Amino acid sequence: MKRLCTISLLATMPIAMFAYYGDYSSIELPGTIKFLTFILFVWGILEVILFFKVWGMTNNVKKIQTELTRSNTTELFRKYRLLGLNDKAAEILIQVFLNDMEKYIHSDSYYSGEKIDNKVAELEFQLSQLEEKLPKGFKNLKTAEDYYKLGYMKTLKRAQLEEEQKEKAEDKTQVD
Numbered sequence: 001m002k003r004l005c006t007i008s009l010l011a012t013m014p015i016a017m018f019a020y021y022g023d024y025s026s027i028e029l030p031g032t033i034k035f036l037t038f039i040l041f042v043w044g045i046l047e048v049i050l051f052f053k054v055w056g057m058t059n060n061v062k063k064i065q066t067e068l069t070r071s072n073t074t075e076l077f078r079k080y081r082l083l084g085l086n087d088k089a090a091e092i093l094i095q096v097f098l099n100d101m102e103k104y105i106h107s108d109s110y111y112s113g114e115k116i117d118n119k120v121a122e123l124e125f126q127l128s129q130l131e132e133k134l135p136k137g138f139k140n141l142k143t144a145e146d147y148y149k150l151g152y153m154k155t156l157k158r159a160q161l162e163e164e165q166k167e168k169a170e171d172k173t174q175v176d
Contacts, residue, residue: 090132
């Protein structure tokens with residue numbers, strides 16, 4: 001705030017120097033310069049207030065966006081349940097679970113060793129209510145780290161890839 005006042009006063013000083021037409025023996029500024037100084041000072045304060053208001057609104061936009069997506073998924077879930085489209089309702093449940101996991105992994109409270117098998121069990125129960133089964137990949141999720149690791153694919157060197165292909169081919173020939 002002190003900086004703003006100093007800057008606004010310094011900005012008005014050159015105006016006072018060039019716009020002064022009276023006798024230089026008196027130090028008093030003309031009324032127009034005083035008025036412009038007051039207007040610029042008020043303008044500066046209002047700009048700072050507006051800046052912080054807009055900054056605060058950006059956080060509200062994020063909250064509103066998450067709330068809207070939640071309400072849309074809830075409405076769709078109800079609609080699919082009423083229409084008897086359990087497979088689409090199950091897709092929504094799975095999508096909500098995955099979105100929640102992504103938000104958790106990218107949040108500040110992320111802890112890699114946290115158990116998520118209870119959340120997976122809850123999802124499985126919800127899917128069983130819809131007479132749907134839990135996808136295979138979810139059964140291996142025990143901790144948040146297991147989910148996090150799914151995002152990274154192991155890169156194999158060409159030699160390793162060729163070896164694995166040979167082993168698979170040998171296994172097929174042994175079975176035949």
